[in-house]
Amino acid sequence: MSDLPMMRAALCERYGDASAVHVAAVPRPVPGAGEVLVRILASTLDSADRRVRALDMPPGFGPMARLAFGFRRPRQPILGTALAGIVEAVGPGVTRFRPGDDVVASTGAAQGCHAGYRVIAERKAIAAKPESLGFEEAAAVIFGGMTARFFLETKAPVISGEKVLVIGAGGAVGVAVMQLARAAGATVTACCSAGKANWVQSQGADGVIDYRAPGWPQTHEGAFDLVIDTVGAMPASQSVRLARPGGRLVALTASLWDFMAMPWLNARSGRSVIGGMVPDNAEGLARVMALAEAGRLRPAIGARFPLERIGEAHALIDGGHKTGSIVITTG
Ligand SMILES: NC(=O)c1ccc[n+]([C@@H]2O[C@H](COP(=O)([O-])OP(=O)(O)OC[C@H]3O[C@@H](n4cnc5c(N)ncnc54)[C@H](OP(=O)(O)O)[C@@H]3O)[C@@H](O)[C@H]2O)c1
Structure with missing residues (x-):
């Protein structure tokens, strides 16, 4: 022993x-x-x-x-x-x-x-x-917060007044993306299962789309300035069409083939297609804690x-x- x-x-x-x-x-x-x-x-x-x-x-x-x-x-x-x-x-x-x-x-x-x-x-x-957060609350904002901050502050900054769609809004990353987009002055539509509609609204969604609704996603083509697909719910060639011409798609969860095709999709679709991996650095974590302390990210x-x-x-x-x-x- x-x-x-x-x-x-x-x-x-x-x-x-x-x-x-x-x-x-x-x-x-x-x-x-x-x-x-x-x-x-x-x-x-x-x-x-x-x-x-x-x-x-x-x-x-x-x-x-x-x-x-x-x-x-x-x-x-x-x-x-x-x-x-x-x-x-x-x-x-x-x-x-x-x-x-x-x-x-x-x-x-x-x-x-x-x-x-x-x-x-x-x-x-x-x-x-931060003193204002308990240990459980502080832990709860880290994973989603690091991801949301990286994409929304460095790769695809949100402009006040933009229409933002968050696919996978009910998860750890989706909810943090919704919170930061809302804090930046965007109108946020959450895409999730029907049972989470009330919950995502309580987290800041202005509108909700059930991903099992008839006709989705064709019903919303071109409707958003910025689309953030956290779950890889559909191929990037399809989710990119949810953004208006000149808009942006953040494909957080992409297949290798989608990842490799991003430069081509970027050139062909008339929209910016953005992917990448979140780095784990002290600067990002400190920023997430500052956002949580300011109430812009909430557990x-x-x-x-x-x-x-x-x-x-x-x-x-x-x-x-x-x-x-x-x-x-x-x-
Ligand atoms: N690129 C990066 O560096 C990076 C960093 C972090 C995470 N990620 C990726 O981001 C993804 C999400 O992470 P997470 O931690 O937020 O996951 P999570 O907490 O497990 O949440 C996933 C959410 O997606 C919803 N969902 C499932 N199918 C869906 C569909 N077809 N359309 C819309 N929503 C759907 C689920 O609930 P409902 O079905 O009930 O709505 C659930 O709320 C993961 O695939 C992860 O690998 C990537």
């Missing part, structure tokens, strides 16, 4: 369904030079975790995903890309944080947040938690599970219709 302090962690040691994840005791990490040890109080289970656990990538990206995340099984068995917690200890040379600080972090593809503790280099995406928590019951959270996300963020509590 090891004398090292232990922690509880959710381990995913094979690709598969929700049953691939189990909770166990593992050694607690120790901060090295320039590193911060955070005691995690809240994290989230997001679409990115499901994509890795199930190795369910947009068409064409599967082989690259095995290279990135592990050929036969996840190289990093602890999933989770966002956390909020308290600094427990710091390694030599750390200057920005002290034990006792309340912090948030976004670990991106390095994951590791579904655990009691995580070590993070202080030069990475770690920031002070939208659809479900909460303690770490010990994370398997139920994985089963919920496998249903494909999750609402907002799923918070995992560790405290």
